[in-house]
Amino acid sequence: MTLGEALPWLGASSMLLSSGFLAGAETALFSLGEEQVAAAKPRVRKLLSQPRELLVTILLGNLFINLLFFTSLPYLFPSAMQSNALVTGAQALLALLVVGEIVPKTIALRSSERVSSLVAVPLVPILAWVRPLRRVVNAIMDVLLRAFGVGPAAERGVSPQDLATALELSAKDGDLAGREADLLAEIVELGHLRVREIMTPRVDMLAADLDHDVEQRAHLLEATERQRLTWLPVIRGDADTVVGRVDVRDMLLEPDRPLAELIMPVTFVPEVASVLSMLEVLRAERVAEAIVIDEWGGTAGVVTLEDLFEELVGEMRVEGEEIDRVVIPLGEGCYRVSGGASIRDWNDFFEAEVVPNAFETVGGYVAALLGRIPREGDQVILGAGLACKITEVRGRRVLSVELYLEGSQGGDS
Known part of the structure; x- marks a missing residue:
């Protein structure tokens, strides 16, 4: 084979390999998990720190090479195209699918970390070279995205629905035990859960009144023992006038001491707040309980960290105690x-x-x-x-x- 005969094949092969390089690079880089990215070389992390720019560059390059490949066929192989253009075109398409897509993507999936390190070397300068063209494409994309109601250049995070679906699939595949998947799903839903959905309502709330006499106080302590309460809200006259909280142990250790001297500050949270917001408040205040207030400022109930734990893992009980099943x-x-x-x-x-x-x-x-x-x-x-x-x-x-x-x-x- 003369050099003149070899050049068309070299040209076609180089375009096929270039297409395969970009296809494999896309698969390898975007299939890396968070732990793999953290352990990757700096140039790989640099590429993945700008995923939109990387993806646009790869797609532009692949599109350009594939168009060049098919439009150059009549010039590279004129006799074959003239004698049977349909067969030659089909052979070229098959070659592009195998060499330019299937094989490189399969290799990239099986060795994503190694392939990522290799492809990152030429991709870093390529990313810089096509920056002007990429800006034009990004501007056009932003206009189209706005037309479909999507914010420009928005990097969409993982939504709770995405996580819930992933957990469901993991449970079906056996990667997670059923109870593990249920627990993780409950945690994902915490952002949508409101305080009023887990609180003890006002009608079930026990409270210590500043006006209680010794006998009423004794009956109250008996009720706290039955319900295993460690603290009580302190009210003055009615449940809407909460003046603080008291530790039940202090009431037991100092039964004759005036209740007003045992009062500690109490934390308030709105009933419409999310459970995650409530958790942040309790953590900031370093307490495990709070008074829940309604939209008019009245007392709606009480909430504790135990209520949150029970929402996640189910009713908790001590040995010998029956659970009230709903x-x-x-x-x-x-x-x-x-x-x-x-x-x-x-x-x-x-x-x-x-x-x-x-x-x-x-x-x-x-x-x-x-x-x-x-x-x-x-x-x-x-x-x-x-x-x-x-x-x-x-x-x-x-x-x-x-x-x-x-x-x-x-x-x-």
């Missing part, structure tokens, strides 16, 4: 549900999609559907073939309901 199976298609169960728990257990409006609990949801003060024996149609009967009421509060399929014996029991 959903208890009674038979086929029939359940007893605590009125204090959160709508989130309801949705998770029954795979429902109830959207809480003016209520956070199952009892509030049922009362809202009923449209009046609930009474024991009231039945409510929930839709989707489900109904429930209110089985226990205290005052105006629903304590428990029975959930059953419409027409089953659950509603007649």
Whole structure:
């Protein structure tokens, strides 16, 4: 083969290899994990510190080379194109797919760290050379992105939905145990969880009153022992006037000392704050509990770090203590549900999609559907073939309901 005959093949081969180089570089660099990037050479980290510029450069280069490859075929192989252009074009396309895409990307995936170090050497100067052209392309891209409602040059972070999907896939693939995936999913959701969803509501809140006499104080200490409380909010007259907090141990050790002398400052958090915001406040104040206030400044309840832990890992108990389960199976298609169960728990257990409006609990949801003060024996149609009967009421509060399929014996029991 003469030099004149070899040159077309050398030209075509160099373009195919250049296309393969850029395709492999893209795969290798963008498949590196965070730990691999941290351990990579400085030039690799420099490239990945500007991912948009890197991607645009690689795509521009690949597009230019591929266009050059196909447009130069009639000049490199004129006789082949004249005799059978369709077959020659198909052969060129196959060569580009194999040499310019499949093989380099496969190699890059299997040895991403090694390939990244190699391709970074020529890519660093290439990135600088094409900067003027890249600026023009970026400007055009920004205009198009704005047209589709996407901010220019925005580097999208990982959303909670992305993380939840990744956790679900990891659990299905066996990379994470079911309980591990559930716990991590709960942590991801903390940013959307509101304080009012995990707090102890005002109606269940125990408080020490400055006006309590010795006998009332003794009864209060008995109640704190039953509920395993370590602190109490201190009020003056009513729950909306919280003046501080008191350590139960101080009350036990100094029963005759005036309550006003045992008071410590208390932290307040709004009920609409996210749990993550609450956690930041508690950490800054170095406390484990806070008073929750509503939008009018009144007391909505109390919240502690234990409430947060129970939201993540489930109800905690001491040895020998029974857990009040929020959903208890009674038979086929029939359940007893605590009125204090959160709508989130309801949705998770029954795979429902109830959207809480003016209520956070199952009892509030049922009362809202009923449209009046609930009474024991009231039945409510929930839709989707489900109904429930209110089985226990205290005052105006629903304590428990029975959930059953419409027409089953659950509603007649």
